[in-house]
Amino acid sequence: MKFTQQYNATKKDVExxxxxxxxxxxxxxxxxxxxxMIYSLEAGxxxxxxxxxxxxxxxxxxxxxxxxxxACAVEYIHTYSLIHDDLPAMDDxxxxxxxxxxxxxxxEAIAILSGDGLLNSAFEIMSDEILKNNSAGSIKAMNVIxxxxxxxxxxxxxxxxxxxxxxxxSYEELRYLHSKKTGALIEASVIAGAYLAGADxxxxxxxxxxxxxxxxxxxxxxxxxxxxxDSKDLGKNTGSDKENEKSTYVSxxxxxxxxxxxxxxxEDAIKSLDIFDSKNRVFLEELARFIVLRKx
Numbered sequence: 001m002k003f004t005q006q007y008n009a010t011k012k013d014v015e016x017x018x019x020x021x022x023x024x025x026x027x028x029x030x031x032x033x034x035x036x037m038i039y040s041l042e043a044g045x046x047x048x049x050x051x052x053x054x055x056x057x058x059x060x061x062x063x064x065x066x067x068x069x070x071a072c073a074v075e076y077i078h079t080y081s082l083i084h085d086d087l088p089a090m091d092d093x094x095x096x097x098x099x100x101x102x103x104x105x106x107x108e109a110i111a112i113l114s115g116d117g118l119l120n121s122a123f124e125i126m127s128d129e130i131l132k133n134n135s136a137g138s139i140k141a142m143n144v145i146x147x148x149x150x151x152x153x154x155x156x157x158x159x160x161x162x163x164x165x166x167x168x169x170s171y172e173e174l175r176y177l178h179s180k181k182t183g184a185l186i187e188a189s190v191i192a193g194a195y196l197a198g199a200d201x202x203x204x205x206x207x208x209x210x211x212x213x214x215x216x217x218x219x220x221x222x223x224x225x226x227x228x229x230d231s232k233d234l235g236k237n238t239g240s241d242k243e244n245e246k247s248t249y250v251s252x253x254x255x256x257x258x259x260x261x262x263x264x265x266x267e268d269a270i271k272s273l274d275i276f277d278s279k280n281r282v283f284l285e286e287l288a289r290f291i292v293l294r295k296x
Contacts, residue, residue, distance in 0.1 A: 003286040007051060014050040017068050018042075018075060021125050022117075036106045036114035037121075040079050043097045046294075048218075049074045049185055052287070053193040056207055059280045062137075062197025069129040070141055070196060073122040074189050077149050080118035081158075081185075083111050090162070119149075141192035148188030157181025161246070169247045175216065182222070183215025206275050210284065213269035218291050220262040223248040224255060225295070266292045 018041055025034045050071035057067040086093040086101040087108060094104050103111035126142040147153055157180025164177065190211035194204050227250050249258040269288040273281040 003283060003290070006055075006283055007287070007290075010051045010054050011047045013054070013068065014047050014071050014075060018072050021069075021072060022121055032106070032110060033113055033117050036102060036110050037117055039105060040083050040096075040102050040114065041075070041118075043099050045079075045097055047075060048287075048291070049078055049189040052186065052211075052284075053189040053196075055283050055287070056190045056193030057197045059276060059284060060194055060197035060199050060203065062193070066129075066133065066138075067193060067196050069125050070138070070145070070192055071189075073125040074145060074185065074192070076118045076122040076125070077145070077154075078185055080115040080122075081149075081154060083115040083118070085158070087111060090158075137195045137198050140195040144191045144195065145185075145188045148184040153180055153184035153188070155180075157184065165246055167247065168251075171252060174247055174249065174252065178216060178219040179212065182219040183212060186215040186218065187211040202275065206272050209272035210269045210288070213265040213272065214288050214291050217262045217265035217269065217288070220249045220258050220265070221292055221294060223250045224258055224262070226250075227255065262292045 019038055022034060022037060025031065028034075053071045053074055054064060054067050058064055082096060083102045085091055086096055087103055093101055095101060101111075102114060106114065123142070123146075126138075126145070130138045130142060149155070157177050160173070160177045161181055164173070169177070187208060190207045191204060194207045199207070226248070249261060253261065266288050270285050273284055
C-alpha cells in the first residue's frame with residue numbers, strides 16, 4: 001500500500017472512533033460542552049499524532065485495535081491544547097483549520113471548559129482501556145503521555161513560549177521550547193505505540209530519537225509555512241509569529257538555513273530507524289519526509 005493510502009486508512013480508523021468515547025453526553029444537560037468538543041475534534045487536521053502511535057505499534061507487531069483508544073486520547077489532548085492556544089489570553093487567533101476558533105463560536109468560558117473536558121476525557125479513555133486489559137504496556141503508554149502533556153512537557157513549552165514573546169531567544173532556548181510545546185506530544189505518541197507493542201529498551205530508544213527529530217522538523221516546517229505558506233492551504237492566518245514578536249527558526253536563521261535544519265532532522269530521524277526491518281519501517285520514513293515537505 002502506498003504511503004498516502006496507508007496514511008488515509010489509518011487516519012480514517014481514528015476519525016471513525018474519535019467521537020464514540022464521548023457521544024453518551026450528547027443528550028445530557030451539558031450537551032453544549034459536547035457540541036463544543038466535537039466542533040474542534042471534527043474540524044479536520046492531519047491526525048499525525050494518532051497515526052504515529054498506531055503505525056509505530058504496527059511496525060513493532062502490536063495489536064492495532066488495542067491502540068485505537070490511546071490514539072484517540074492523544075488527539076483529544078492535542079485538540080484541547082489548540083483550543084486553549086487560540087484563546088485571547090494566549091495567541092488570540094480567530095481561525096483554525098479554515099474555521100472560526102472554538103471561542104469565537106462558543107465563547108471563551110465554554111472553550112476553556114471544552115479544552116478541560118477533552119483533556120480529562122483522554123485520561124478516562126486510557127484508564128478505561130487499562131482496566132480492560134491491565135497490561136504493563138498500556139500503563140507505560142498512559143504514563144508517557146501524561147508526562148509529555150504535563151508541566152515538564154507540552155505545558156512547559158507553552159510557558160516558555162508565552163514568556164519569550166517580544167524577546168530574541170537563543171537557538172538552544174528555541175529548541176527547548178519546541179521540543180516541549182510541539183515535540184513532546186509527538187514523542188509521547190511514538191513511544192506509547194512502542195510500549196503498547198511490548199518494545200524492548202533498544203527499540204524504545206530508537207523510536208524516541210526518531211520522534212525527537214520529526215518533532216523538531218515539524219516545528220521548523222511550521223515556522224517556514226508561517227512565512228511562505230498560503231493561508232487557504234493552511235486553514236489559518238499566516239504571519240502571526242512576526243505579529244506576536246515570536247522568535248522562530250526563520251527569524252533566527254532565515255528561510256534557507258531553516259530548511260537545511262529541517263533536512264538534517266529528517267536524515268537523523270530516518271537513520272534512527274535502521275535497527276528495524278526495512279520493509280516495516282517504510283511508512284515511518286515516508287511520514288518523516290511528509291512532515292518536512294508538507295504544504296499545510
